[in-house]
Amino acid sequence: MRSESLQQNGAALVTTLLAVTLLTIAVVEFAYSSQVDYHLARNALKALQANYLARSGVNLAVIVLKRDGQSSLGIDSLGDEWAQPLPPLPVGEGVVTIRVSDEQGKVNLNALRNTSGTINRTWREVVERLFTLREIDPGTLDPLFDWLDADDFPEPRGAERDHYMRLSPPYIPANGLLLTLGELGRIEGFSAALRTRLGEVATVLPSNSTSINVNTAPREVLAALFPMIDRQSLERFLVSRIETPVHGVNELRDRLGFDPKVHTDAFRLVSVRSEFFAVNALATVEPVSQALSVVIQRRAATMTPLSWQTTLPLGVRG
Numbered sequence: 562m563r564s565e566s567l568q569q570n571g572a573a574l575v576t577t578l579l580a581v582t583l584l585t586i587a588v589v590e591f592a593y594s595s596q597v598d599y600h601l602a603r604n605a606l607k608a609l610q611a612n613y614l615a616r617s618g619v620n621l622a623v624i625v626l627k628r629d630g631q632s633s634l635g636i637d638s639l640g641d642e643w644a645q646p647l648p649p650l651p652v653g654e655g656v657v658t659i660r661v662s663d664e665q666g667k668v669n670l671n672a673l674r675n676t677s678g679t680i681n682r683t684w685r686e687v688v689e690r691l692f693t694l695r696e697i698d699p700g701t702l703d704p705l706f707d708w709l710d711a712d713d714f715p716e717p718r719g720a721e722r723d724h725y726m727r728l729s730p731p732y733i734p735a736n737g738l739l740l741t742l743g744e745l746g747r748i749e750g751f752s753a754a755l756r757t758r759l760g761e762v763a764t765v766l767p768s769n770s771t772s773i774n775v776n777t778a779p780r781e782v783l784a785a786l787f788p789m790i791d792r793q794s795l796e797r798f799l800v801s802r803i804e805t806p807v808h809g810v811n812e813l814r815d816r817l818g819f820d821p822k823v824h825t826d827a828f829r830l831v832s833v834r835s836e837f838f839a840v841n842a843l844a845t846v847e848p849v850s851q852a853l854s855v856v857i858q859r860r861a862a863t864m865t866p867l868s869w870q871t872t873l874p875l876g877v878r879g
């Protein structure tokens with residue numbers, strides 16, 4: 562009798578232990594998944610807040626650019642309000658950093674194509690010099706010329722329809738203007754590393770008739786436009802244009818110390834006013850960051866976003 566009772570007690574103990582173990586596992590599992598859900602929900606909320614904060618940063622820059630367009634005396638320069646670096650702005654639980662740059666300080670690769678579908682000789686020379694200054698073989702430009710020009714005849718080191726149709730998967734080259742800077746990735750030889758090296762000095766704008774704003778162009782772009790200018794004159798100009806921007810081509814000629822007898826086609830490629838700007842906003846609502854990059858076209862008082870790039874939330878921590 563006693564042995565039977567002990568056996569029953571033992572079985573009850575095992576059953577109880579088993580039940581407690583299962584319950585513990587269930588509770589731990591539930592607590593873990595609740596914690597994961599909580600972190601996911603919290604990060605999604607922070608990402609949403611960061612996204613809207615970055616959008617607000619872009620909107621703020623648009624207001625500044627619009628106001629500048631209405632007030633500035635027909636020129637855009639690095640002394641303008643939009644060009645001044647702002648400290649990071651705290652907003653609510655987050656902080657947003659905004660940078661505006663002039664896309665017309667860069668070389669617009671679409672300017673290489675004449676409206677007739679041929680390659681523009683003057684721009685071609687400028688871009689070849691720019692590549693040389695960036696220590697990139699100008700021969701790598703041939704596939705770009707072929708991508709832009711209307712014909713199917715390859716340049717000496719170029720690539721036309723025949724080449725792209727042999728790829729897997731095959732595709733047809735544009736034989737027209739580029740739509741985005743990213744499209745360069747589809748052109749033979751334009752590797753990611755090469756595109757990164759061009760980022761600060763080249764852009765893609767939705768027109769082939771843009772000019773370069775000499776009040777905002779980087780040193781290398783100016784050197785590619787005016788190879789006959791000595792280094793000292795160029796450095797003097799780069800320093801002086803912030804306080805005293807150029808108001809016209811004749812003034813530029815004087816400021817760069819040009820011999821009046823010297824003629825250069827490059828003067829037909831430059832201006833002192835800009836229509837295209839890039840706005841970069843980086844918003845952080847800890848632990849999530851969100852970056853937005855927008856190209857804005859400013860025409861009179863009309864501001865049109867042309868491209869809108871969002872990066873994935875960065876720096877997510879538990």
Ligand SMILES: [Ca+2]
Binds near residue numbers: 706707708710711712
């Ligand atoms: Ca072509």
Ligand SMILES: [Ca+2]
Binds near residue numbers: 710713
């Ligand atoms: Ca061609």
